Amino acid sequence: MTATGATVKEPGSSKQNKTGSWRTFRPTLDKDKCIDCENCVLFCPEGCINENNEIDYDYCKGCGICAEECPVKAIKMERD
Amino acid sequence: MLKVISANRAIAEAVKLSKPKVVPVYPITPQTSISEYLAKFVADGDLPAEYIRVESEHSAISAAVGASGTGVRVFTATSSQGLALMHEILFVAAGMRNPIVLGNANRALSAPLSIWNDQQDSISQRDTGWMQFFAENAQEALDFVIQAYKISENENVLLPSMVCVDGFILTHTVEPVDIPSQEEVDEFLPDYKPTHSCLDPEHPMSLGTFTDPNYYMEARHDMEVAMEGAKEVIKAVNKEFAEKFGREYGFIENYRCDDAEIILVAMGSICGTVKDAIDSLREQGEKVGLLKLITYRPFPVDEMYDTIKNADRIAVLDKNISFGIGGVLFNEMKAKMDIDARGFILGLGGRDVSPEDIKNIVDITRNSTDSNKINWIGLKEEES
Numbered sequence: 412m413t414a415t416g417a418t419v420k421e422p423g424s425s426k427q428n429k430t431g432s433w434r435t436f437r438p439t440l441d442k443d444k445c446i447d448c449e450n451c452v453l454f455c456p457e458g459c460i461n462e463n464n465e466i467d468y469d470y471c472k473g474c475g476i477c478a479e480e481c482p483v484k485a486i487k488m489e490r491d
Numbered sequence: 492m493l494k495v496i497s498a499n500r501a502i503a504e505a506v507k508l509s510k511p512k513v514v515p516v517y518p519i520t521p522q523t524s525i526s527e528y529l530a531k532f533v534a535d536g537d538l539p540a541e542y543i544r545v546e547s548e549h550s551a552i553s554a555a556v557g558a559s560g561t562g563v564r565v566f567t568a569t570s571s572q573g574l575a576l577m578h579e580i581l582f583v584a585a586g587m588r589n590p591i592v593l594g595n596a597n598r599a600l601s602a603p604l605s606i607w608n609d610q611q612d613s614i615s616q617r618d619t620g621w622m623q624f625f626a627e628n629a630q631e632a633l634d635f636v637i638q639a640y641k642i643s644e645n646e647n648v649l650l651p652s653m654v655c656v657d658g659f660i661l662t663h664t665v666e667p668v669d670i671p672s673q674e675e676v677d678e679f680l681p682d683y684k685p686t687h688s689c690l691d692p693e694h695p696m697s698l699g700t701f702t703d704p705n706y707y708m709e710a711r712h713d714m715e716v717a718m719e720g721a722k723e724v725i726k727a728v729n730k731e732f733a734e735k736f737g738r739e740y741g742f743i744e745n746y747r748c749d750d751a752e753i754i755l756v757a758m759g760s761i762c763g764t765v766k767d768a769i770d771s772l773r774e775q776g777e778k779v780g781l782l783k784l785i786t787y788r789p790f791p792v793d794e795m796y797d798t799i800k801n802a803d804r805i806a807v808l809d810k811n812i813s814f815g816i817g818g819v820l821f822n823e824m825k826a827k828m829d830i831d832a833r834g835f836i837l838g839l840g841g842r843d844v845s846p847e848d849i850k851n852i853v854d855i856t857r858n859s860t861d862s863n864k865i866n867w868i869g870l871k872e873e874e875s
Contacts, residue, residue, distance in 0.1 A: 415649060415687035416588035417710045419697040428703055 430457070434473030436488040440464055444485035451477035451486060492670050498629040498661035501668045502568065502594045502654065503528030505636035507538045508676040509592075512563035515543035515554035520606045521658035522570040522596040529566075548573035552580040552593075559589035560698045562689035564640065564682075567591065570658060571598035574612045578619070584651045585620025585714060587699050588687060590643035591651040592636060593621070597759065597810075598658040599840040607841020608658040610759060610810040614787075614819050620714050622652045622721060623787040625758040627744075629668045631785075632656045634738055637671075637680060641728045644683050648721045650714065655787075657760040659841070671736055679735050718789045725786060742791035744783035745798050747773065751780030753856050754799045756824065757808040758784045761837075761844055765808075768849035779853055784820070792827045805832040806856040812836050817865040833859050837868035844869065 414420060440451075445464060452460045454476050459467040466477075478486040496504070502525050506514070514533065516526040532538035541558075545551045548569050555567045569577060574595055584591050595613050599605040613623055624639060626632040632654060639652035656662055688698055702710065725742065733739040746766055748754050755765055762783040772779050782798050784791075799805055809818025816822055821834030833856045838844045848868050855866055 415713065416698070417586070417700060417702055417706065418688045419700050420694075422695065428705070430703075 429469045431467075431469045431471055434468075434471060434491050436473045436475060437468070437491040438466055438471065438473065438475065438477050438486050438488055440466065441485045441487070444483050446483055446485075448482060450480045450482060454480040492672075493667050494670055495665050496629060496668050497524065497663055497665050498626065498632040498656040499524040499596065499663070500528055501629040501633040502636055502656065503532065504668075504670050505633040506566045506594075507532050508671065508673060509564065509566070509637055509640050509680060510538070510682075511540055511566040513541045513543065513555070513558035513565045514538075514567065515545050515551045515558065515565075516567050517545050517548050517551045517569065517573060519548070519570045519573040521598060521608075521662045522568050522573070522594065524662070525568040525594055525596070548576040549580060552577040552584060552591075555591045555593075556580060556584050556587060556589055556699075559584070559591050560587065560688060560690050562683070562685035562691070564644075565589070565591045566594070568594035568596070570596040571600055571612045574616060575600060578616065581616055581619040581621060581651075583699065586710065588649040588714075588717075589651055590640070590649055590683070592639045592643060593651065593653045594632075594636065595653050595655045596658045596662045597655050603840075605840040606658070608660055608810070609839045609841070610655070610657070611812070611839070613653055613655045614811040616653070617788060617819070620650055620718070622650055622718070622789065623655060624652065624785055625655045625787055626661065626785075627760055627762045627783060629656075629661060629666050630738070631740070632661065633668055633670065634732065634736070634740065635785075637676060638728050638732050638740070640683070641680050642721060642724050645721075645724045645728075646686050648717050648724050649687060650717055650721065655759065660760040675735060679732065721789050722791065725789075740785060742784075742786040742794045743798060744781075744785065746781040746783060748780035748782060748798050748802070750778055752778040752803045753806065753853055754780045754782055754802040754804075755806045755808060755849070755852065756782045756784060756795075756799070756820065758787060758820070759810070761808060761810070764844060764846060765849050768846040768853075771846065772850065772853060777853070787820075790823065790827070795824070796828045796830075799828070799830060803831070804856050805830045806835060806852050807832055808835050808837060808852070810838045812839070812865075831862065833862060833864075833866060835866045835868050842869050
């Protein structure tokens with residue numbers, strides 16, 4: 412539903428836009444390879460990898476920076 | 492009260508009576524005197540509004556959008572290059588559903604540079620989501636501004652309106668105009684009470700936001716629904732206006748069309764000339780009529796077709812051209828109606844149109860076998 416004039420009357424509504432739908436490539440983490448360095452958590456521009464290295468696919472746009480920055484190649488990018 | 496004034500003065504008087512709270516305007520020929528009259532009204536305390544002296548038309552319409560977002564009535568005015576400069580924000584005003592009213596003094600677009608009249612400027616804004624009303628004279632200019640606010644601010648419409656008057660022909664000539672009293676206008680046009688969009692620290696909201704593909708199409712579809720729905724509102728407002736002020740308007744004016752074999756279709760001040768030419772042709776027994784189109788957007792297809800469907804041939808007069816296809820009104824009518832029409836381009840850049848030209852158009856319409864030809868009227872033949 413769009414309000415007349417596309418006005419937004421509830422604060423924080425950007426959470427409703429699940430930008431994960433933009434994704435073409437999906438990052439998946441191999442927990443056995445992971446050394447828990449948290450590089451992916453720090454580098455994720457969307458802030459959608461939590462401290463347990465779990466990826467929030469509702470908002471992950473599939474940019475692949477986590478996979479690029481992973482020192483042990485524990486993250487694979489696969490066609491979604 | 493009857494006063495002898497120009498259409499620009501008539502628009503300024505209508506704005507004063509409509510009591511907008513914010514008036515951002517940038518002067519441009521031939522609209523300039525609208526901005527001057529309004530500046531004087533504000534300086535003299537006759538119009539309690541914020542008059543914003545902006546640095547361009549892009550800023551004028553941007554300030555109008557911002558002001559309208561705070562939930563107040565807004566007016567701006569421009570012409571030609573100024574309207575073209577506003578183009579980007581005209582879409583924004585309509586998309587944000589700001590019921591702004593804009594007075595446009597119709598003038599040709601450069602190049603070559605011309606300050607004189609045609610209707611290319613407003614016609615070129617036909618897809619922005621603004622309603623457009625074309626006045627034949629100064630009285631209509633005044634009446635249309637007051638009605639435009641009531642139509643635009645209706646919660647089923649919430650689209651901006653453009654009231655168009657032919658530059659110089661109307662903006663700089665004077666004629667008697669009945670100016671209603673403030674009390675009458677106040678009764679007809681109460682204060683604007685925004686329901687959909689209003690910046691208020693107590694009830695914060697975001698206006699003009701980014702939308703992803705999940706939302707955009709619905710917002711645009713809503714605009715089309717509103718534009719179609721505006722037709723009922725325009726009818727109701729026209730009726731209420733007639734009851735209150737005694738002057739009746741519709742989407743169109745039917746001038747001697749009922750038994751006409753040839754009907755001319757035109758907008759704006761040229762309709763006065765056409766009516767005179769029709770009167771003299773009628774005296775010679777020729778069955779001709781005029782469909783004056785007032786409401787160009789929304790496009791009143793049913794009302795137009797009802798008026799012209801029994802005529803043998805239609806002549807469409809365009810003071811504009813879409814290069815490569817011809818007059819815009821001509822092509823829109825051919826697209827939407829089953830008619831045998833001839834298209835005429837005339838009056839561009841202030842080229843005079845005489846009653847003789849109108850009679851010539853009737854002759855061409857009667858005799859022409861080529862319905863696709865773009866007929867240029869008053870064009871100087873090159874010397875061979």
